[in-house]
Amino acid sequence: MSVLDDHYYATGYSTDNDPYVYENGVLINLYGIQDTASLNEIESTYSALNLRELSLNPPEPRFTQQYHIALHHLIFKEVYPWAGELRVVDICKASTTFMENEKIADSLEQLFLRLNAVNDCKGMSHAEFSDFIGIFLSQLNFIHPFREGNGRTQRFLISEIARNADFYMDWNTVSPETMNNACIDGIAGQYRKAQRLILLNSRPESLLGN
Numbered sequence: 001m002s003v004l005d006d007h008y009y010a011t012g013y014s015t016d017n018d019p020y021v022y023e024n025g026v027l028i029n030l031y032g033i034q035d036t037a038s039l040n041e042i043e044s045t046y047s048a049l050n051l052r053e054l055s056l057n058p059p060e061p062r063f064t065q066q067y068h069i070a071l072h073h074l075i076f077k078e079v080y081p082w083a084g085e086l087r088v089v090d091i092c093k094a095s096t097t098f099m100e101n102e103k104i105a106d107s108l109e110q111l112f113l114r115l116n117a118v119n120d121c122k123g124m125s126h127a128e129f130s131d132f133i134g135i136f137l138s139q140l141n142f143i144h145p146f147r148e149g150n151g152r153t154q155r156f157l158i159s160e161i162a163r164n165a166d167f168y169m170d171w172n173t174v175s176p177e178t179m180n181n182a183c184i185d186g187i188a189g190q191y192r193k194a195q196r197l198i199l200l201n202s203r204p205e206s207l208l209g210n
């Protein structure tokens, strides 16, 4: 196995000249942990705790690039010194090359402006919401603004957009395989799986039992 292979298995992403990793390929972290298994453990613990706290006390929903970056910081602040920072390196996963890092800030800005232009989905029917958010999720995933932690941050964001528009998004019923397939299609501009994923795993609040 080459050093690059080690790097891929340690972070899940392949990159050249990655400023986010130690020489051994482990992501630079606030604990100085040098093995990926231990880092994953502490990362999962903190992100789960932070996501739980965020669900109980969500920040005021102002859907902008700054809000999304703040979410990443809130979820990963105990673990990564670069929590809440847009990545400055290009990254690939399997056959996907995510957006070039120089384009991230402008693309995120445009993406959130498109959301704001439809009143953050408020007043949409369930079908309209699913169609819109399926595309929004696919495009946000293609941008992949952070070096790590994009999935957790985008799932929380979408739950909040849903809540603010009187829908409930249930990620517990979405398998990683279904999510990955939807995201991979989204990279190719095919949004049907992501739209269906949102439709089948969200509900209008009015349909939830009291």
Ligand SMILES: Nc1ncnc2c1ncn2[C@@H]1O[C@H](COP(=O)(O)OP(=O)(O)OP(=O)(O)O)[C@@H](O)[C@H]1O
Pocket (backbone or CB within 6 Å): 012, 093, 094, 095, 096, 141, 146, 147, 148, 149, 150, 151, 152, 153, 179, 180, 181, 183, 184, 187
């Ligand atoms: N080959 C791929 N092409 C496009 N998107 C992918 C690919 N593999 C995984 N994804 C998506 O990338 C997101 C995960 O990104 P990342 O690993 O940065 O986030 P995470 O929060 O660390 O992980 P997770 O989503 O597993 O909790 C998920 O939504 C996943 O479906």
